[in-house]
Amino acid sequence: MKAISWVRKNLFNGVFNSALTLATLALLYVSLKGILYWAFHEAKWNVVPDNMRLLMVGPFPPEEVWRVWAMLVLTLLVSGLLYGSVARVRPPSWMWIGALVFYFLVWPVIFPSTRFWLALALLALPVGMLLGPLIPRKWLTPISLLALAVILLLPTAVNPNQWGGFFLTILITIGVSLMAFPFGLLLALGRTGKLPVFRTLSILYIELIRGVPLVTVLFLSWIMVPLFVPEQWRLPDLISVSIGFSMFAAAYLAEYVRGGIQGVPKGQYEAAWALGLSGSQSARYIILPQAIRSVIPALIGQEIAIFKDTSLVYILGLFDLLYMALTVTKNPKYLGTDREVLLFVMFVYFAGAALMSYASRRLERAMGLGTR
Amino acid sequence: MEAIIHMENVNKWFGSLHVLKDINLDVQKGEVVVVIGPSGSGKSTLIRTINRLEEIQKGRIVVDGIELNRDVRNIDAVRKEVGMVFQSFNLFPHMTVLENITLAPRIVRKWPREKAEQIAMELLERVDIADQAEKYPAQLSGGQQQRVAIARALAMQPKIMLFDEPTSALDPEMVGEVLDAMKELARSGMTMLVVTHEMGFAREVADRVIFMDMGEIIEEGEPDQVFSNPRHERTQAFLARILH
Ligand SMILES: Nc1ncnc2c1ncn2[C@@H]1O[C@H](COP(=O)(O)OP(=O)(O)O)[C@@H](O)[C@H]1O
Ligand SMILES: [Mg+2]
Numbered sequence: 001m002k003a004i005s006w007v008r009k010n011l012f013n014g015v016f017n018s019a020l021t022l023a024t025l026a027l028l029y030v031s032l033k034g035i036l037y038w039a040f041h042e043a044k045w046n047v048v049p050d051n052m053r054l055l056m057v058g059p060f061p062p063e064e065v066w067r068v069w070a071m072l073v074l075t076l077l078v079s080g081l082l083y084g085s086v087a088r089v090r091p092p093s094w095m096w097i098g099a100l101v102f103y104f105l106v107w108p109v110i111f112p113s114t115r116f117w118l119a120l121a122l123l124a125l126p127v128g129m130l131l132g133p134l135i136p137r138k139w140l141t142p143i144s145l146l147a148l149a150v151i152l153l154l155p156t157a158v159n160p161n162q163w164g165g166f167f168l169t170i171l172i173t174i175g176v177s178l179m180a181f182p183f184g185l186l187l188a189l190g191r192t193g194k195l196p197v198f199r200t201l202s203i204l205y206i207e208l209i210r211g212v213p214l215v216t217v218l219f220l221s222w223i224m225v226p227l228f229v230p231e232q233w234r235l236p237d238l239i240s241v242s243i244g245f246s247m248f249a250a251a252y253l254a255e256y257v258r259g260g261i262q263g264v265p266k267g268q269y270e271a272a273w274a275l276g277l278s279g280s281q282s283a284r285y286i287i288l289p290q291a292i293r294s295v296i297p298a299l300i301g302q303e304i305a306i307f308k309d310t311s312l313v314y315i316l317g318l319f320d321l322l323y324m325a326l327t328v329t330k331n332p333k334y335l336g337t338d339r340e341v342l343l344f345v346m347f348v349y350f351a352g353a354a355l356m357s358y359a360s361r362r363l364e365r366a367m368g369l370g371t372r
Numbered sequence: 373m374e375a376i377i378h379m380e381n382v383n384k385w386f387g388s389l390h391v392l393k394d395i396n397l398d399v400q401k402g403e404v405v406v407v408i409g410p411s412g413s414g415k416s417t418l419i420r421t422i423n424r425l426e427e428i429q430k431g432r433i434v435v436d437g438i439e440l441n442r443d444v445r446n447i448d449a450v451r452k453e454v455g456m457v458f459q460s461f462n463l464f465p466h467m468t469v470l471e472n473i474t475l476a477p478r479i480v481r482k483w484p485r486e487k488a489e490q491i492a493m494e495l496l497e498r499v500d501i502a503d504q505a506e507k508y509p510a511q512l513s514g515g516q517q518q519r520v521a522i523a524r525a526l527a528m529q530p531k532i533m534l535f536d537e538p539t540s541a542l543d544p545e546m547v548g549e550v551l552d553a554m555k556e557l558a559r560s561g562m563t564m565l566v567v568t569h570e571m572g573f574a575r576e577v578a579d580r581v582i583f584m585d586m587g588e589i590i591e592e593g594e595p596d597q598v599f600s601n602p603r604h605e606r607t608q609a610f611l612a613r614i615l616h
Contacts, residue, residue, distance in 0.1 A: 271462035274423055275476035275528060276451040285475060289466050 038339075047337040048344045049109035051328045055344070058164015058319035067154045068167050069117035073124045078147045080128020085140055088133055091126035099123065160236040164319030166348060172242055172310045172320065177303060179246035184253030188291075189283065191254065192261045202254070209251035215312055217248045222316050241313055249306050256298040260291030300360035304353045311349070321345055374437070376401045376532060376563055377422060382431035384417060391417050392428070393587040401531075404564045406574040406595070409584035410610055415567045418584065419534045422565065423454040436531055452480065455525030459537040461517045463509040463524070469496070470505040473524045481528065488527070495523040499553045515546030519553050526557075533557065535566040569614055571599060583607045 011021040048055070057068050080091075099122035110118065135143070155163065155171075163171065190202030209217070221244020226235050264287050272282035292299070314323035325345045329338045375398035384392040391414045399405055407415045420426040421433060424440055424447045433440040435450045464472050473495065474488035483491075496502040499519040501512075509517055518538055525533060535554065539547045551573050558564055558577040568574070574581055574595045581598040583591045583606075591604045602608045 265462075267458060267460050267462035268464065270425055271456075271458065271464070273425065274451060274454070274456040275524070276448060276480040277476060278448070281479055285479065286464055290464075293466060 043340050044334070044337050045340055046109075047328065047334045047340050049106075051324075051331075051334070051341075052110070052114075054165065054324050054328060055321060055341075056165045057167045058324045059162045060158060060164060060167065061162065064158050066117065067157065069121065071151050071154050073117070073120045074147050074151050076121060076124035077128040078144055080125040080130075081132045081135065082128075082140065082144065084129035084132020085135060085137065086132075089129070091129040095126045095129075099126070160238050163238065165324045166321045168238075168319060169307075169310050169321045172238070172245070172313065172318075173303075173307045175242050176245045176249055176306055176310075179242070180249035180253055180306075183246065183250035185257060185288070187250060187254035188257035188261060191258055194279075206251045206254055209248055210255070214245075214248055214309055215315065217244050218312060218316060220244065221247070237316060237318060241316055241318060245306070245310075245313075249302065252302055252305075253299065256295045256302060257288075257291060259298070260293075260295035261287060263294055264290050296364060297360055300356060300363075304356050307352055307356065308349055321348060375399055376436050377565070378432075378434040379421075380432050380434075382421065382428050382433060384414075384421065384426060384428045384430075391587050392421070395431070395589060397582070397589065399532075399563060399565060401563055402561045403579045404558045404562075404566065404577050406578040406581045407565065407567045407584060408569060408574075408581060408610070409590075413584045414587040415584055416536050419456075419536055419565050419567060422532070422534060423451050423456055425456075452528060453530050454532045454534060455528060455530035456534045457518070457521050457525055457536070457538045459540050461509070461514070461521045461541070463517055463521055465509050468506050468508055469501075469512070469520050472509070472520060473527045476524070477527050492523070492527055495526050496520075498526075498556070499523050500549070513546060514542045515549045518542065518546075518550045522550075522553055522557070532563045532565070535564065535568065537567050537569075539568065539570060571615075575599065583610065585610070 012018045053062065053065065057065055060068065083089075084091075103119060103122055106118070107115070187202045187206055190198035191206065193199060218241055222237060222241050225240035225243050229235050268286055268290065269282060272286045277285070310320060311322040313320050314326070317323070319327075322345060325341045328334055329341050334341075377397065377399040379395050379397040382392055382395040382397075383390070395418060397418075407418065409415050417426055421428050421440075422435060436453055438446050438449050438453075440446060440450055463469075464475070467475065470489060470492055473492040474485070477483045477488040477491065478485060493502060493505065496505055499522055501516050501519055501523075504512060504516060504520070509520065512520065522538075538554070539550050542550065547570070551570060554564075554566070555573065555577050566573075566578075578595045580592060581595045582589055583598060583602070583604070585606050591598060591602060591607045593603075598607065599611065602611055
């Protein structure tokens with residue numbers, strides 16, 4: 001028996017180690033017993049499904065929640081479509097089975113109106129993958145652009161001040177990433193470039209931002225950004241905070257990209273110049289593609305950090321996942337459920353981060369990193 | 373006849389290190405010139421001044437009638453006419469062989485994709501690796517990579533080709549295939565400036581051999597004369613060292 005000999009060799013080799021193993025087991029038992037007892041007997045888990053809408057979309061008007069569902073379904077469908085078309089793989093069976101199992105597990109605790117949309121959302125990805133290879137490639141871009149336009153239009157019928165929950169968390173993550181990336185790229189180019197003015201400015205900016213806490217930047221942008229726009233515009237807090245967040249994230253992104261740029265061998269520049277490429281053409285076609293490829297793991301790590309750090313915006317009164325969770329626990333009806341709700345919030349963040357890091361590993365492998 | 377490369381009293385310093393000392397060199401159209409000399413003598417620096425990978429501090433360089441000075445337009449114009457092959461290949465690792473070759477023609481010469489690809493395939497045919505067009509550089513042997521690099525430089529249809537020790541980084545069994553491609557190019561009438569210690573190559577196709585030492589051109593002449601009958605004692609000492 002392999003298992004027994006492994007246990008013998010690793011856990012009970014000698015008196016001291018045996019004692020240590022037993023003590024650890026006893027300790028685990030005592031502490032886990034309490035937690036498990038709480039989790040299965042005392043915890044009022046129903047607080048989570050009961051308040052699922054609040055946690056997921058916050059104060060978004062219930063009759064408009066279909067918009068969020070539609071955004072989700074469209075996103076998954078188009079992602080599946082693109083992936084299926086590029087990778088030419090059929091959806092793996094675990095995707096169908098997982099969707100089915102998940103659906104029936106949550107069936108009892110969700111509202112009937114949700115069941116329809118959840119089914120659509122679970123099917124969207126594999127169905128998209130199935131359809132992908134059937135669609136002519138030249139349609140992919142127009143279809144994606146159309147879907148993107150619809151996705152962007154869908155939530156605009158609702159005042160941004162009513163966006164909330166996990167939906168808002170994701171919106172901020174995506175928005176901040178999209179704004180921070182080009183800015184970070186510019187900073188990295190400035191810092192590694194030849195123009196002294198840009199280099200100095202980039203260095204100053206990057207070092208300044210990296211020297212201060214994110215919360216202070218968020219607070220400051222919350223106060224300051226509205227001062228830069230005409231009074232009658234009344235910028236939603238969401239926008240001003242996201243701008244500050246992006247400016248913060250850009251400094252870190254810039255440093256990762258700079259690392260990548262500096263890792264590109266000098267011979268690559270020389271080959272590009274010898275072929276007659278200009279400085280900006282070399283940067284665009286030769287240097288940046290290699291630099292970014294080599295730092296993709298770091299960039300996704302930064303992405304995950306942005307995702308988790310969005311929880312800070314609750315301080316500024318944005319109704320993100322954490323804010324909604326804390327609101328739920330203050331509801332007299334659910335008094336004393338802080339542990340349940342916070343554990344759920346942690347689980348959601350963990351699941352999101354795990355998904356991103358899984359995607360990162362897939363991406364790395366697909367691009368043959370480290371084997372070039 | 374006007375020389376296609378004209379170097380006049382060229383001087384270059386790296387900081388206080390004087391690496392090129394009063395270089396005077398004229399290369400005629402269609403001429404194949406081989407540069408030899410000990411390591412650190414300034415051979416690479418010399419040929420890299422011709423496409424302005426190195427700036428010079430004194431003297432003048434005229435390439436095909438274009439004066440190499442601070443004017444970026446002149447530098448660009450010269451680089452379009454001068455191809456270069458490096459010791460370490462310097463292929464673009466994130467692009468396929470075909471993309472490596474078509475990149476510059478497409479974005480610098482603004483050729484349409486079809487034209488660039490057609491010419492790229494002809495060149496790959498010429499260096500005998502047309503079957504590798506869709507591969508990435510890392511999937512090729514050193515000899516194949518260097519032949520791709522030659523094709524990449526030729527795709528810009530240069531008038532002059534510079535080679536900086538193109539076979540030094542290769543396993544011995546791959547040197548021949550690269551030299552063959554270079555010999556074929558020399559016979560086709562290309563103007564070539566080649567830093568190499570491949571004596572066989574020099575004897576077979578070079579019109580002239582230049583011996584450099586400590587930043588100076590010590591001696592030049594026909595290959596047979598320089599190799600068999602070197603006039604200068606530094607040349608003799610150097611040849612004695614590399615031939616034994
Ligand atoms: N970028 C550089 N900075 C400082 N010194 C350099 C640089 N490149 C070359 N050198 C020096 O210039 C001299 C000539 O170098 P090089 O032209 O590469 O010689 P070769 O190609 O004949 O071996 C050497 O002493 C070398 O150390
Ligand atoms: Mg050299």
